[in-house]
Amino acid sequence: MATSLQNLSIYDEQSVPSASKMKFGIVVSEWNRPITDALYQGAKNTLLKHGAIEENIITIGVPGSFELTAGARLLAKKTDVDAVICLGCVIQGDTPHFDYVCQGVTQGITQLNVKFKIPFIFGVLTTDNQEQAEERAGGKHGNKGDEAAITAIKMVDLSCRLKK
Numbered sequence: 001m002a003t004s005l006q007n008l009s010i011y012d013e014q015s016v017p018s019a020s021k022m023k024f025g026i027v028v029s030e031w032n033r034p035i036t037d038a039l040y041q042g043a044k045n046t047l048l049k050h051g052a053i054e055e056n057i058i059t060i061g062v063p064g065s066f067e068l069t070a071g072a073r074l075l076a077k078k079t080d081v082d083a084v085i086c087l088g089c090v091i092q093g094d095t096p097h098f099d100y101v102c103q104g105v106t107q108g109i110t111q112l113n114v115k116f117k118i119p120f121i122f123g124v125l126t127t128d129n130q131e132q133a134e135e136r137a138g139g140k141h142g143n144k145g146d147e148a149a150i151t152a153i154k155m156v157d158l159s160c161r162l163k164k
């Protein structure tokens, strides 16, 4: 369903488990900083809203969305987080570079989900223009960071339940 039909920040709060015992890594791209900062605030505030504690959220920055994979991999290898949330914003420019960045980060994060036992969440906006990005980073279509945080909580809970 298109985001324009399903606000990113509207969800059934009763369906979200407590995150009080969960540990999260967040890797944030510095490209399009005003957008990615908004995604980060949305993700962090949503984690805290559902019980996560501040010291259980480890945040690192990377230059661009293409580097999200490397940053997420570092968090998985060097820390004991239960999930990694990847936040970025790729906006179409004048050349095909957009396609390669989006393909690279998508394939990279997908591979991490295959190689590691923890979930890596794809919180990356890939938009035609700045306006679409702003609409999905706390604008009329909600905040992709909120969605990514909820996804992380649910995937960690699922992993824990299946390990029992």
Ligand SMILES: Nc1c(NC[C@H](O)[C@H](O)[C@H](O)CO)[nH]c(=O)[nH]c1=O
Pocket: 029, 031, 032, 063, 064, 065, 066, 067, 088, 089, 090, 091, 092, 093, 101
């Ligand atoms: N144009 C955007 C980029 N480009 C930079 C790449 O992500 C990467 O850092 C560079 O190619 C060096 O490896 N990154 C974004 O996150 N968003 C863009 O719109």
Ligand SMILES: CC(=O)[C@@H](O)COP(=O)(O)O
Pocket: 090, 091, 092, 093, 094, 095, 096, 097, 098, 099, 101
């Ligand atoms: C996604 C990008 O790398 C893109 O914004 C860069 O812009 P351009 O294609 O005009 O070089």
